Amino acid sequence: MTQLESARAGIISPQMEQVAQREGLDAEFIRQGVARGTIVIPANIDHSNLIPRGIGQGLSTKVNANIGTSSVFGNIDTELEKLRVAVDSGADTVMDLSTGGDISAIRRAIIASSSLLVGTVPIYQAGIEAIAKYGAIVKMTVDELFAVIEEHARDGVDFITVHCGVTRSAIARLKQQGRVADVVSRGGAFLIGWILHNDRENPLYEQYDRLLEIAREFDVTLSLGDGMRPGSLADATDRAQVEELLIAGELVQRAQEAGVQVMVEGPGHLPLNQIETNVHLQKTICKGAPFYVLGPLVTDVAAGYDHITGAIGGAIAAAAGADFLCYVTPAEHLSLPDPEDVRQGVLASRIAAHAADIVKGVKDAGEWDKKMSMARKRLDWEEQAKLSLDPERSRQVHSKHASAGTACSMCGEYCAMALVEEFLGISAPRC
Ligand code: SF4
Numbered sequence: 365m366t367q368l369e370s371a372r373a374g375i376i377s378p379q380m381e382q383v384a385q386r387e388g389l390d391a392e393f394i395r396q397g398v399a400r401g402t403i404v405i406p407a408n409i410d411h412s413n414l415i416p417r418g419i420g421q422g423l424s425t426k427v428n429a430n431i432g433t434s435s436v437f438g439n440i441d442t443e444l445e446k447l448r449v450a451v452d453s454g455a456d457t458v459m460d461l462s463t464g465g466d467i468s469a470i471r472r473a474i475i476a477s478s479s480l481l482v483g484t485v486p487i488y489q490a491g492i493e494a495i496a497k498y499g500a501i502v503k504m505t506v507d508e509l510f511a512v513i514e515e516h517a518r519d520g521v522d523f524i525t526v527h528c529g530v531t532r533s534a535i536a537r538l539k540q541q542g543r544v545a546d547v548v549s550r551g552g553a554f555l556i557g558w559i560l561h562n563d564r565e566n567p568l569y570e571q572y573d574r575l576l577e578i579a580r581e582f583d584v585t586l587s588l589g590d591g592m593r594p595g596s597l598a599d600a601t602d603r604a605q606v607e608e609l610l611i612a613g614e615l616v617q618r619a620q621e622a623g624v625q626v627m628v629e630g631p632g633h634l635p636l637n638q639i640e641t642n643v644h645l646q647k648t649i650c651k652g653a654p655f656y657v658l659g660p661l662v663t664d665v666a667a668g669y670d671h672i673t674g675a676i677g678g679a680i681a682a683a684a685g686a687d688f689l690c691y692v693t694p695a696e697h698l699s700l701p702d703p704e705d706v707r708q709g710v711l712a713s714r715i716a717a718h719a720a721d722i723v724k725g726v727k728d729a730g731e732w733d734k735k736m737s738m739a740r741k742r743l744d745w746e747e748q749a750k751l752s753l754d755p756e757r758s759r760q761v762h763s764k765h766a767s768a769g770t771a772c773s774m775c776g777e778y779c780a781m782a783l784v785e786e787f788l789g790i791s792a793p794r795c
Pocket of ligand 1: 743771772773774775776778779780781782
């Protein structure tokens with residue numbers, strides 16, 4: 365049985381127990397969320413070293429780090445190093461987006477080394493293999509695409525991005541729309557080319573039941589990709605994007621009826637004032653299915669700093685109800701991320717996720733901040749480091765300049781905390 369089928373049968377699986385423990389919540393709460401489809405626990409039955417995490421309503425906001433080779437850089441060693449950095453930085457999941465080298469070997473090495481949830485986008489590999497075999501993605505056969513999907517499922521991938529909503533109707537909307545940046549999703553672009561060249565419907569949509577069978581067998585969670593996501597603020601929340609979301613809503617329902625866990629991916633580039641609307645739209649159309657947002661990026665002009673752009677959008681999205689943030693690194697739009705980019709991307713998204721968790725009322729989120737404030741008042745630098753998202757960085761920055769006494773070098777002898785303590789005799793409560 366899949367997690368969804370177990371939950372519906374009233375069974376609390378070991379994975380639900382583990383998620384409950386991790387979140388500090390009751391296992392029955394997790395079971396009910398999984399049964400309703402508002403929580404997913406992506407846990408392939410063949411991912412043996414997985415530490416399960418739940419994604420969805422009532423849980424802490426999760427963070428994904430994209431790793432993987434490109435056609436010009438990377439190998440197993442570079443990607444395992446990025447995995448290590450993602451784990452150390454506190455990511456909840458990684459997606460292997462490899463498009464270069466021995467893609468199957470890289471994926472298997474990542475799964476074997478990862479206790480984090482692992483996601484992939486199988487159409488990348490299917491498309492690249494079609495280029496190697498026929499010289500063009502558009503020559504890929506439907507059976508070849510499904511064979512790659514099955515290979516990923518058998519290898520132990522926990523969730524797969526499938527751009528099922530890139531249909532002929534969505535492409536028609538896209539053509540009529542007239543966008544600034546057209547399509548920025550690689551998977552979406554592969555499929556649009558295939559659909560138009562072959563004058564056929566998207567096989568992931570047309571043969572969705574076949575996809576559901578594979579997903580159900582291995583309990584792979586479907587992540588309905590947003591092939592029409594805006595890649596420019598000028599294209600945000602347009603007709604093509606909304607058309608794909610409407611189709612995703614129908615596919616969520618069909619997946620859940622088939623006992624398959626499902627979440628939905630979202631934009632993309634969005635102005636600040638459209639983020640909340642996008643979250644509410646997805647939650648309404650997709651009946652509360654977990655929402656996995658890619659950023660969102662709130663301006664197009666911050667190249668080199670897009671981890672910040674993404675964190676601003678991610679915090680607003682998660683506070684409005686998004687459940688899962690795909691990180692953005694400083695290398696976004698510029699190059700393949702290196703391990704330092706991965707570290708900065710994960711931390712920026714974790715800040716966004718935690719800021720949102722405080723206002724979402726996630727258990728213990730606000731308490732963490734209170735403990736930090738108390739440690740600050742006590743000028744307890746080691747406790748502050750321990751409570752930091754990045755303890756090592758906290759220690760490094762604090763020790764940059766020496767200071768007399770216990771205050772830091774920012775205000776030195778005029779430390780407000782120390783002065784108030786001395787003159788007013790006010791001391792902070794001990795945690
Ligand atoms: S010196 Fe200034 S910045 Fe440093 S702890 Fe005291 S008040 Fe805060």
